[in-house]
Amino acid sequence: MLEEMLQQAQDVQKKIKQIQEELDDTEVIGEAGAGAVRVTMDAKGLIKSIKIDKESFATEKIEVLEDLIVAAIQDAKKKSDNAFTEKITEIGLPPDLLKNMFQ
Template structure:
């Protein structure tokens, strides 16, 4: 019994490439929200890591709280980044389901 032909392998590779490209496009549509300070600072970002917006509670608009505000913004961005990475990993897992991958190989490259 013969294995898949070279044409079959090429077609599978082409479909895999198309699925990955589609998944990459989807990452720009998935939005996550990073939060810090119990919701006083919120950062919206895409699963690709693009920051779409920042919300800061008015109570933090005090010059004496500048250092805390800066820390909360950094924490909210880091939270958004972690959530974006998780969402991207889940999306790529869907796109690569059933695709044989060598151990330790991660997508996107």
């Protein structure tokens, strides 16, 4: 019985390590302004890059650009959270339980 429980714990630990590796490789792209601003983020919520379509903005529209960057980050974060939740629920554990382990 104890040996069985230890084996199950080891299996979960292996799955968590595998998911951590998958999350490192999973990227999502948040967009705002019909693609004028794009934010690439990993499934852990770390921003990898911000791309701005330079032809979409004149210097006088910088406030609009700033708002779109925030919107694109929020979109990417939402997608990142969804990717994380999807991976964690695959092993049958509640995402809230493990979220802090992966950040």
